[in-house]
Amino acid sequence: MKLNNPRYNLMELMVCVASRQLEDGKTAVIGTGMPLSAAMLAQKMASPNLVILFEAGGVAPKLERLPISVADSNTQTGGLLHTSMDVIFEACQRGTIDYTFLGGAQIDMYGNINSSMIGTDYNHPKVRLPGSGGANDLASLCWKTLIITPHDKRRFTNKLDFLTSPGYLTGPGARERAGLPAGSGPYKVISTLALMGYDPETKRMRVESLHSGVTKEEVIENTSFEMFFVDPLPETPEPTDQELRVLREEVDPLGLVIGKSGQ
Amino acid sequence: MNEQVPTLLSQGELFSSPCVEEARSFFMQKPRTMSNKLMSVSEAVSRFVHDGDYIASGGFGGVRIATAVLHEMVRQHKKNLGLSGHTATHDFQILAAGRCFDRCDIAYIVGLEMRGLSANARRYMESGAVKMTEWSNATLAWRYKAASMGVPFLPTRVLMGTDTMKYSAAKTIECPFTGQKLVAVPALYPDVGIIHVHRADIYGNCQVDGITIADYDVGRCSKRIIITTERLVDTDEIRKDPLKTLVPFWLVDAVCHVPYGSYPGNMPYEYFSDEDHLAEWMEAEKDPGVFEKFIDKYIYGIKDFSEYLELNGGEARMAELRELEPLQRDGVRVVARAGGSR
Numbered sequence: 001m002k003l004n005n006p007r008y009n010l011m012e013l014m015v016c017v018a019s020r021q022l023e024d025g026k027t028a029v030i031g032t033g034m035p036l037s038a039a040m041l042a043q044k045m046a047s048p049n050l051v052i053l054f055e056a057g058g059v060a061p062k063l064e065r066l067p068i069s070v071a072d073s074n075t076q077t078g079g080l081l082h083t084s085m086d087v088i089f090e091a092c093q094r095g096t097i098d099y100t101f102l103g104g105a106q107i108d109m110y111g112n113i114n115s116s117m118i119g120t121d122y123n124h125p126k127v128r129l130p131g132s133g134g135a136n137d138l139a140s141l142c143w144k145t146l147i148i149t150p151h152d153k154r155r156f157t158n159k160l161d162f163l164t165s166p167g168y169l170t171g172p173g174a175r176e177r178a179g180l181p182a183g184s185g186p187y188k189v190i191s192t193l194a195l196m197g198y199d200p201e202t203k204r205m206r207v208e209s210l211h212s213g214v215t216k217e218e219v220i221e222n223t224s225f226e227m228f229f230v231d232p233l234p235e236t237p238e239p240t241d242q243e244l245r246v247l248r249e250e251v252d253p254l255g256l257v258i259g260k261s262g263q
Numbered sequence: 264m265n266e267q268v269p270t271l272l273s274q275g276e277l278f279s280s281p282c283v284e285e286a287r288s289f290f291m292q293k294p295r296t297m298s299n300k301l302m303s304v305s306e307a308v309s310r311f312v313h314d315g316d317y318i319a320s321g322g323f324g325g326v327r328i329a330t331a332v333l334h335e336m337v338r339q340h341k342k343n344l345g346l347s348g349h350t351a352t353h354d355f356q357i358l359a360a361g362r363c364f365d366r367c368d369i370a371y372i373v374g375l376e377m378r379g380l381s382a383n384a385r386r387y388m389e390s391g392a393v394k395m396t397e398w399s400n401a402t403l404a405w406r407y408k409a410a411s412m413g414v415p416f417l418p419t420r421v422l423m424g425t426d427t428m429k430y431s432a433a434k435t436i437e438c439p440f441t442g443q444k445l446v447a448v449p450a451l452y453p454d455v456g457i458i459h460v461h462r463a464d465i466y467g468n469c470q471v472d473g474i475t476i477a478d479y480d481v482g483r484c485s486k487r488i489i490i491t492t493e494r495l496v497d498t499d500e501i502r503k504d505p506l507k508t509l510v511p512f513w514l515v516d517a518v519c520h521v522p523y524g525s526y527p528g529n530m531p532y533e534y535f536s537d538e539d540h541l542a543e544w545m546e547a548e549k550d551p552g553v554f555e556k557f558i559d560k561y562i563y564g565i566k567d568f569s570e571y572l573e574l575n576g577g578e579a580r581m582a583e584l585r586e587l588e589p590l591q592r593d594g595v596r597v598v599a600r601a602g603g604s605r
Contacts, residue, residue, distance in 0.1 A: 033377050056323050073589050089404065130380075134400040141421060
């Protein structure tokens, strides 16, 4: 993936764009890595009252250092509540959690995610991946699911090797027919190339803005399924100097997330 | 809700019985006496963990885990265990190193969150040596909870429409009141639960500080419970702040005094994780030959967990990890204490 702008790398770009999708005054259960960096940045920028919860039981901490585990001490510093995993997922199931923010090895056109295995034989996987963790639960129960992932043909796949966590499943109405909570589902996908959302009618993924310097053709080349585009198609606002400063100095000074290559 | 609910079949194997009557019979005969249960980790593992048992590891993979018990299960060559792969990271890595289990309920395995995937755990799971059934963090937590409640299942609103459901042993049911489609997850009664805590008395009354993850329920659904503790305290100390009590004495079978017992994991309010040593694990695992020597050095070739701590810098390193711990009690950093003897 080429990136012409010397001001930021691909990880910084994704985290900054992702952070702007989290509205102030909402609740969010967040996974480690890029999603958490984005949520921490959001809190320090436009969404100071974003309530961050961790599936292990940490609620509304004053996040001082970027946690490396969703259970480590950094998820608990200055917290409003130290509780347990069942309580967090029950809050999701009850309908009180607005966002979840996840990663994943593969994503399809309906926002379904694979984080379980690569290969064709479940019992003899080519690569065994961690599994659902809390992802199936969060993608089932939170109102809006955001995904952050590098953009390539392998990840943006036509057919998942394993459907770990539900997006819109097979299309409009499929979540409700399956028994999942009405009105919940995929919301945004932030990649190295674009910001994507979903067509409200077809539930198919579509590009809502292209990152600076990226072309439609580049997105099409790097996506295995047919990608749609809104018209007119805007450009994603670039990371601002202030976003980059806060991200580098306050959110991830050790470069745990933004120091990685983005591939 | 007139629509006929189709029965969604799952094909995963159920590795443990959700029968509440069997569980009640077991719990009926379990002694309630407030007796001294203090013993070494070696004794606890040889007495209470048997080949073939189903194990639930408390904490969260690399946070507040009972590392000494996990090492001892490897050292004693425990085999054919069932494992609840719930939030399983470094704990999973240890038991995979010993090839201790041959069946696993999977919510989160093989990975160590931001640290990447364990090469050895991956090889073990990709080898076909382990029977797998898929779940999720919530469903395994709720399976513990159902067992703790003494009911054979809990209704939930997750897994639906996914391969996680297909490869689980959950079942689709209809709510008898509303007709709502639900997924029933079966009670999980592990044979042995292992939990590391901040303080315990010799009878098993124990407390943790900070988040409890699924341990409140692990401490109730497990048939036998081994507690390792940072500190041994008098029962009066427990009574001072009973809201913090995780498990009362009559559920506990063994209490082991293991300072730094979550090492190299994080122990909230005590010490942070040893990321350098965890990185050594990850590096050594890349080459099976190198990893064999690594495990010989750190587990098979030593007597107990205190030797493991010594191999990793002993008290000096532990003091550094205390300095790195961000959570402080009452604003006062807990000072590193010498020793670790009883």
